[in-house]
Amino acid sequence: MQRLERIFVALNGWALIAMLSAMALIVGANVTLRYLTAHSLPWADEAARYLMIWMTFGGAGLALRVGGHVAITNLQDALPGTGERVLRALIVVTLLAFFGFMVWVGWQYALRMQYQVTPAMRLPFLYVYAAMPVGFGLLILHLLLIARPLITAGKYKRMDGAKAQDTPLRGSANG
Structure with a gap:
């Protein structure tokens, strides 16, 4: 199970790296073209926005x-x-319910927007608005994977798949 979790976290991280790289390349190419040729890519700003x-x-x-x-x-x-543990468990359950609700709302909204297309790329807005249910679905998975150490010890897992951080939530600014 830990191996699957590490693979899941790594894939999520690499997807973000790919999106950031694509965004940097698109914006960089657009700026370069604008200064060298006085023309820009009509879809560059839109693509960068949707990648963001x-x-x-x-x-x-x-x-x-x-x-x-x-x-x-x-x-x-x-x-x-x-x-403390009871409160953290209530927070986890509340977050799971909220994230699940947002998956449903996001999917409903994406379906409503599927027939409209973006101005420059002519891409159905379904692909843009699908980021919301996918993102909240990822939040659910990540929360389920860290719920036990979060509830029992008030600790977050590290990105490298190692054990929970040594610093508990108590007194932290972001925990």
């Missing part, structure tokens, strides 16, 4: 794994050990 949307939703799960999202821990810090 996909990167945002696709990378949210990786940020969640390492405690990269903003969190306020005052209530958790004030509770005794059992209360």
Whole structure:
């Protein structure tokens, strides 16, 4: 199971690297063409924008794994050990419900937009708006994979697949 998790995290990371690289190449080529030929690629800005949307939703799960999202821990810090674990379990269940709801909402919205096309690339908006349900689906998977150490010890998993971080959530700015 840990091997599958490492593969999943690595694939998610490589997909983000590929999107960032594509975005940099497209924008760089567009700037170069604009200065060398006084013409630009009509689809470059649109492609970069849609890649950024996909990167945002696709990378949210990786940020969640390492405690990269903003969190306020005052209530958790004030509770005794059992209360902390119960609160973290409630937070995980609430997040799973919210993420599941957003998968459903995102998919409904993407389906409604499937017949409209983007102005420059003539790409169905379904592919743009599919970033939302895919991203929230990834958030669900990442949260399920880190739920146990998060609930029991208040620790986040490391990106390299090693054990949970040595620093617990208590007193952290982002945990």
